C-alpha cells in the first residue's frame with residue numbers, strides 16, 4: 001500500500017480494536033489491532049502499518065545544515081533526531097497538528113507571519129478610517145489567537161480552544177493594546193465574556209470557559225471566514241502602497 005497514512009487511520013484501527021473487545025474475547029489486544037488493521041487496510045500487522053506512519057512523520061523533519069538539531073516544517077518542532085525520546089515526542093506532537101489540521105481546515109500561522117500580521121494591525125489602528133481600525137485590531141487579535149491555538153495544539157487541549165470570534169469576546173475586556181474606542185466597537189460586535197486574565201493573551205484549559213451557545217459547525221464557518229478575511233486583507237496589503 002503506497003497511500004499516505006494519517007493519524008485518522010491509526011486512530012480508526014485502535015478504536016475498532018477496542019470496540020471488538022467483547023466480540024473477540026479470545027484475542028489479545030495486539031491480535032485485535034492486527035485483525036482491525038487487516039480488515040480495514042488489508043495489511044497483516046498493525047505494528048508494520050504504524051511503523052510506516054512513523055517513518056512518514058520522521059521524513060518531515062530535516063536536520064539543519066550545521067548538522068545540529070532536526071526541524072519539522074509541518075509542526076515547527078525542533079528536536080534532537082538522534083535521541084529516541086525526542087523522536088517520539090515529535091511524533092506525538094506531529095499527530096496532534098495533523099488531527100487539528102484535519103478538523104479545523106488550517107494550521108495556525110507561524111511566528112514570522114504572526115509578527116507581520118501584528119505589525120500591520122498596529123499600523124492600521126492608527127488610521128482615521130473606522131473600518132481600517134477594526135481590521136487592524138482584529139489582525140492584532142488574530143496573531144494572538146494563532147499563538148494561543150498553537151499552544152493548545154501542543155498541549156493537546158485544542159478541541160476545547162475557542163474559535164476566533166469567541167476568542168475576541170474572551171479577551172476584549174482586558175485587551176489594553178487596543179485603543180478604548182476601537183475596543184468598545186469590538187465589544188458590541190463580538191460580545192464580552194471575561195475568560196482570559198489580564199496580562200495574558202493565550203487561552204488555557206484551566207480557565208473557566210462558558211459552554212458554547214452557537215452550534216459548532218456554525219461558529220467554525222464564521223471563525224474561518226473572519227480569519228480568512230483578515231489574512232487576505234494583510235496579504236493584499238503587501239501589494240498595496242497606501243492605507244485605505
Ligand SMILES: [Zn+2]
Nearest residue numbers: 072074075094
Ligand atoms: Zn512534525
